[in-house]
Amino acid sequence: EPEVTQTPSHQVTQMGQEVILRCVPISNHLYFYWYRQILGQKVEFLVSFYNNEISEKSEIFDDQFSVERPDGSNFTLKIRSTKLEDSAMYFCASSESEGSNQPQHFGDGTRLSIL
Amino acid sequence: GESVGLHLPTLSVQEGDNSIINCAYSNSASDYFIWYKQESGKGPQFIIDIRSNMDKRQGQRVTVLLNKTVKHLSLQIAATQPGDSAVYFCAENRRGGGNKLTFGTGTQLKVEL
Numbered sequence: 001e002p003e004v005t006q007t008p009s010h011q012v013t014q015m016g017q018e019v020i021l022r023c024v025p026i027s028n029h030l031y032f033y034w035y036r037q038i039l040g041q042k043v044e045f046l047v048s049f050y051n052n053e054i055s056e057k058s059e060i061f062d063d064q065f066s067v068e069r070p071d072g073s074n075f076t077l078k079i080r081s082t083k084l085e086d087s088a089m090y091f092c093a094s095s096e097s098e099g100s101n102q103p104q105h106f107g108d109g110t111r112l113s114i115l
Numbered sequence: 116g117e118s119v120g121l122h123l124p125t126l127s128v129q130e131g132d133n134s135i136i137n138c139a140y141s142n143s144a145s146d147y148f149i150w151y152k153q154e155s156g157k158g159p160q161f162i163i164d165i166r167s168n169m170d171k172r173q174g175q176r177v178t179v180l181l182n183k184t185v186k187h188l189s190l191q192i193a194a195t196q197p198g199d200s201a202v203y204f205c206a207e208n209r210r211g212g213g214n215k216l217t218f219g220t221g222t223q224l225k226v227e228l
Contacts, residue, residue, distance in 0.1 A: 004158075031214055043159060043204065043218040056213040091158050098214055103149050106158035 002026045004107035006092050012113045013082055021077045021110045023092030032075045033093040033104060034067065036060070043091065049075065050098075079112075087114045127225045134192040136222045138205035141186060147208040149216070150179060150190045154201045162190070162203075192224075200226045 005024045013019045025032050034046040047057040049067055066078045075094075079086055089111050093104040128134045140148075146167040151159035163174045165181050165188070172179050178191040192199055202223050206216040 006158075033214065033216075035216075042220045043206075043216075045215040045217070048214040050214075056215055058215070095214070101147070103161045103164050104214075104216060105161055106151075108156070108158045 002028075004092055004094055004105055006090075006107035006110050008110060009108070010111045010113070012115060015084055015114050016081050019079050019082055019112065021079075021090050021092075021112070023075045023077070023107060024073050025075055025092065025094030026096075026105060027073070029094035029096050029105075031055075031095045031098060031104075032067075032069070033095075034077045035091045035093060035106075036088040037091065037109075038088045046077075046090075082112075082114045084114050087112055124220070125223045125225065127227055128195050130195060130197060130226050130228050132195055134190075134195045134199065134224055134226075136190045136192075136203045136224065138188050138190075138219050139186060140188070140205075140207055142207075142209055143183075143186065144209040145186075145207040148179070148181060148188055149206045149208075150177075151204045151206060151218075152199075152201045153204060153221070159204060159206075195224075195226050197226050197228065200224055 007022045032049045035043050037043045045058050047061045047067055048055045064080045068076050089109040091106050091109045093106045095102045095104045149164040150162040152162050153159045163177050163179050165172045165179045170181050176193045181188045202221040204221045205219045208216055
């Protein structure tokens with residue numbers, strides 16, 4: 001069964017450094033998402049991406065965050081200058097069509113630890 | 116504020132029994148609901164979904180019930196197995212809400228042998 005893959009599984013970074021989280025969505029999916037989950041809390045939406053542009057973003061997704069689809073298979077999340085509170089699990093998801101019609105399928109996440 | 120929430124943080128059941136996990140939502144504009152299972156160290160795994168024009172949907176060993184009158188949905192797992200032990204989240208998408216899923220806080224299901 002096709003799945004969303006994320007790398008790395010764990011990223012440790014010094015505060016203030018840039019970090020790039022990588023995702024390979026399911027190949028025939030057109031909508032891509034990033035969510036985060038702070039330890040012990042619920043999953044929170046960050047951003048959705050379709051047709052090479054952001055379609056929606058949350059208030060968490062400030063100017064320090066950016067997303068990119070650099071080629072036909074990868075989807076990345078960049079945090080420009082990390083803060084301690086960015087420590088969380090970051091999940092990539094994809095869906096075949098828009099979110100109110102098709103389920104989003106998630107990867108196993110990248111655990112980001114900011115020191 | 117608008118929210119999707121779960122009634123119980125932890126549910127313990129005996130192996131072989133049926134499990135019922137509940138979820139409440141507050142926004143009447145919510146029109147698409149998904150149940151996810153999250154095992155330790157893994158991402159949310161899709162279980163079953165339901166649209167607001169339905170009140171029941173069945174999958175393999177799972178049933179989702181939607182009561183729009185009281186804004187409540189439930190996930191029923193038949194003959195619960197040890198492999199069902201996980202955190203279960205309901206999530207919703209609302210009309211005009213774009214592609215954003217709003218997740219509930221999760222219920223930990225523990226299956227006792």
